[in-house]
Amino acid sequence: MHTFNLKEMKTYPYEQRDKNLLYETDTFKTRLIELKAGDKMPPEEPCKMESYVIFYIITGKIGITVNGEYDEPEEGHCVIAEPGHYRMEAKAPSKIMGVQIQPTEK
Numbered sequence: 001m002h003t004f005n006l007k008e009m010k011t012y013p014y015e016q017r018d019k020n021l022l023y024e025t026d027t028f029k030t031r032l033i034e035l036k037a038g039d040k041m042p043p044e045e046p047c048k049m050e051s052y053v054i055f056y057i058i059t060g061k062i063g064i065t066v067n068g069e070y071d072e073p074e075e076g077h078c079v080i081a082e083p084g085h086y087r088m089e090a091k092a093p094s095k096i097m098g099v100q101i102q103p104t105e106k
């Protein structure tokens with residue numbers, strides 16, 4: 001078992017996102033994301049994710065687009081999204097936990 005205090009953990013900017021890796025196994029990867037108001041992730045074009053992703057908004061508010069569908073979840077909200085094209089923008093300073101679920105062989 002591993003316990004983490006997500007609100008107090010140090011995070012790094014998008015350019016150093018590999019340092020934000022919280023936990024990883026063969027089946028999932030968990031990372032913290034911290035964005036300043038107006039920051040976009042990824043900064044340029046939407047990224048393509050081959051896996052399901054769960055985003056938990058620890059603090060703040062974001063705008064998120066997944067496969068053309070838009071929402072603005074805020075602190076305490078959780079987004080579960082299917083594989084596809086993702087883009088996120090911070091509407092306020094935000095700290096998010098993202099969990100990528102690796103596809104399983106059928």
